[in-house]
Amino acid sequence: MILTEKHKELIERIGVFHEHKGMQPLVGRIIGLLLVHEEGEVSFDEIVENLGVSKSAVSNALTFLQAKGRCVYSTRPGDRKRYFAMKVSDWREDFEKELENIAEIQKFIDEVLEVRTNKNPEFNCRMRDFSDFLGFFKKEIPALFDRFKKQQV
Amino acid sequence: MILTEKHKELIERIGVFHEHKGMQPLVGRIIGLLLVHEEGEVSFDEIVENLGVSKSAVSNALTFLQAKGRCVYSTRPGDRKRYFAMKVSDWREDFEKELENIAEIQKFIDEVLEVRTNKNPEFNCRMRDFSDFLGFFKKEIPALFDRFKKQQV
DNA sequence: TTATTGGTTCTGTATTTGCAGAACTAACTG
DNA sequence: CAGTTAGTTCTGCAAATACAGAACCAATAA
Structure with a gap:
């Protein structure tokens, strides 16, 4: 070619x-x-x-x-x-992995929260909020794929 | 400290x-x-x-x-x-940007599909499928944030 | 005014990266 | 067997990176 x-x-x-x-x-x-x-x-x-x-x-x-x-x-x-x-064949798997990789930052955020004191509660609160979202996000990934399948027809 | x-x-x-x-x-x-x-x-x-x-x-x-x-x-x-x-404050915005950045690959996939011939229809079909998913994914991002807010109480 | 503090910018350099080219290996061919 | 093909591994180097150190600047203090 x-x-x-x-x-x-x-x-x-x-x-x-x-x-x-x-x-x-x-x-x-x-x-x-x-x-x-x-x-x-x-x-x-x-x-x-x-x-x-x-x-x-x-x-x-x-x-x-x-x-x-x-x-x-x-x-x-x-x-x-x-x-x-x-290997475009398993883009689904690859994409899932990439999303989970992003959410890996949650692990660090949680470790940081364990180490931090209460000297700056607002900071901690926001980080906790972010961590919660990342947890939620990870849980939602499979459902996202399901919904895609359904609406695809 | x-x-x-x-x-x-x-x-x-x-x-x-x-x-x-x-x-x-x-x-x-x-x-x-x-x-x-x-x-x-x-x-x-x-x-x-x-x-x-x-x-x-x-x-x-x-x-x-x-x-x-x-x-x-x-x-x-x-x-x-x-x-x-x-700036942990706007993690929401940052995260949204990062997700959209991932989905940016869709732009390239679509360009690739425009350039490709029909010599390998299966390959093209899978790429089209992936592109469709990325489009779906991008649309779903705001809803994802909304659902997080709701379930958060 | 000069001296000090807080930070920036410039210059040089050790380390790392990304690749070229040559030597090499493994499998086939005549 | 020697020769060819297909790709790998090794060696070396030019360029980029990531930082140190010194000179520098701007604001305050004495």
Whole structure:
């Protein structure tokens, strides 16, 4: 597949987006390429060529993405190449994990509340309030998915 | 205020947590200190002493936190020092922003779908599904806050 | 006025990051 | 067997990061 300027520009923006999320630049670009690529399956050297980077960099980035469970590869009979693809399949699971990860701050807030004295009750009260909300939020996540299913038809 | 080992250890863990979120180490430690500190208001040089870092580093980190709207300072009559505190007050707003930020990936997914051909309809279908969910999710956020308020009594 | 306090800005640097390039391995091919 | 292909691992380096230290500034105090 040959990439148009529009493709390249979109890949670039998806890359930057993921960089801001803490990933290294190339990892973000690869995510972009795998998403934009027609077949959704891209060979190792197609990545190397399209992104203009070294094999070692691609190898490391793909190892990382696989370790994080965000990408997989498949092989084809009589072809030693590996074809890499995003695991969009379980976006539900991924998204759930990301939400729970956000709510992880609750753990710290609760620990902070245990350690704090009563010298600033207003501060404590607000933190308790926030912690309560995070607990509520976590509980509500499954229901959210259910409601989505229902209204989807 | 004198910090116990428990305080220091908690500050450290809160620091690492924020580092993983992409912030620079000292910024994370300062967040920890401001949360753990009894009064919730900490002077510039208390930060310098307790964290054992230079004035310049603290100055830059505080400028950053203020720019991000995560911390503020207040002064006291007849006292030139600045007392810094976290803005736990509007956690609601912050949290809402963070959720919307997550959902921002929808924008990219939609752009990707526009660019993609129909060579891999299953892939496209899943992405469309994910995009739909993200749209649903964004719409549901305000209702989530409302329900929290109600069940809170 | 000079001295002190509270904080900022500038300059330099040790550490870390992100990648290139080469050497390497493992599997297939002729 | 030697040669090729597909990818990995190792070594090194340019650039970015995160901070220290010193110079600096602005406001108050003496």
